[in-house]
Amino acid sequence: MVRSHLTWALAAIMVAGALATSQAQRGARPDTSELLAKVAAYVARFTEVFTSVVAEERYVQQASGRVAVSGSGRLADTSVVGADRRELVSDFLLIRLPEVGRWAPFRDVFQVNGRPVRRREERLLALLTRPTDSGISMAQAITEESARYNIGEVERTINMPLLALGFLDARQQGRFRFKVEKEDPGVRPGAWALSYREQEKPTVVTTPDGRNLFASGTVWVMPSGEIVRTELGFLKEGLHALVTATFTRDERFGVLVPREMDEVYTLRKSEVRGHATYSRFRKFVVTSSEVMPLPEAN
Numbered sequence: 001m002v003r004s005h006l007t008w009a010l011a012a013i014m015v016a017g018a019l020a021t022s023q024a025q026r027g028a029r030p031d032t033s034e035l036l037a038k039v040a041a042y043v044a045r046f047t048e049v050f051t052s053v054v055a056e057e058r059y060v061q062q063a064s065g066r067v068a069v070s071g072s073g074r075l076a077d078t079s080v081v082g083a084d085r086r087e088l089v090s091d092f093l094l095i096r097l098p099e100v101g102r103w104a105p106f107r108d109v110f111q112v113n114g115r116p117v118r119r120r121e122e123r124l125l126a127l128l129t130r131p132t133d134s135g136i137s138m139a140q141a142i143t144e145e146s147a148r149y150n151i152g153e154v155e156r157t158i159n160m161p162l163l164a165l166g167f168l169d170a171r172q173q174g175r176f177r178f179k180v181e182k183e184d185p186g187v188r189p190g191a192w193a194l195s196y197r198e199q200e201k202p203t204v205v206t207t208p209d210g211r212n213l214f215a216s217g218t219v220w221v222m223p224s225g226e227i228v229r230t231e232l233g234f235l236k237e238g239l240h241a242l243v244t245a246t247f248t249r250d251e252r253f254g255v256l257v258p259r260e261m262d263e264v265y266t267l268r269k270s271e272v273r274g275h276a277t278y279s280r281f282r283k284f285v286v287t288s289s290e291v292m293p294l295p296e297a298n
Contacts, residue, residue: 038225040170057092059276063152105162109146152272154265161245161258164230175200191220240266
């Protein structure tokens with residue numbers, strides 16, 4: 001009995017020592033205000049660098065409608081009504097909105113299910129060389145046009161990998177409540193989960209008929225302020241939306257660039273899922289007379 005007691009005591013000491021070592025290896029919990037300041041500085045640097053970068057987006061969407069049941073008992077058969085699948089290939093970029101001092105992400109679809117739907121070079125160069133009122137109008141028209149290629153019941157333009165980054169801009173942070181949750185090495189060693197919830201109206205994202213949609217989610221950030229993953233969610237009147245994006249370092253640009261985006265939308269008895277990947281990052285140098293592409297970064 002004494003030996004058993006000592007064995008348990010030794011085990012407890014070993015566990016306590018292991019916990020102490022694990023905690024010592026982990027970083028100290030960042031102060032929320034200090035971390036948000038670093039994140040805001042990183043977002044400013046990211047937008048400065050990425051505004052002149054164009055990526056190729058390969059995006060697969062799958063939609064399933066309500067489930068139809070025919071027959072009964074063992075002979076019952078189920079089928080999905082309205083199931084659909086679509087593959088999009090697009091140019092993905094940021095453009096500046098000079099009159100408001102902001103930037104916005106845009107998807108310009110040029111291929112649907114393997115078939116071209118436009119000539120890609122002309123509009124891309126126009127956006128890069130004319131970030132003026134006409135360029136902004138063109139970009140907005142492109143966004144609306146590209147959104148029509150989305151499938152499923154959910155009308156949306158939130159399926160952008162950089163949307164949650166905009167919430168972390170210094171000018172937007174005041175709209176949200178942030179909290180440092182925990183260190184999450186499962187996402188990346190040293191990354192901290194930072195939760196957020198939108199507090200103000202009108203919200204950044206609204207429904208097509210103008211109703212507010214409060215955003216909430218988590219971003220995973222390094223102590224330096226670098227953003228390695230974002231999660232953006234909406235829940236309202238039967239709609240559940242979740243968009244997740246992951247980022248990896250690209251030494252050519254000195255920032256973490258988007259590599260994957262996943263989305264899930266559930267509305268009533270229908271569901272839409274999407275998966276996008278990003279590659280062929282091309283940086284452009286814009287002069288007064290031309291746009292010069294630099295070698296691609298894979």
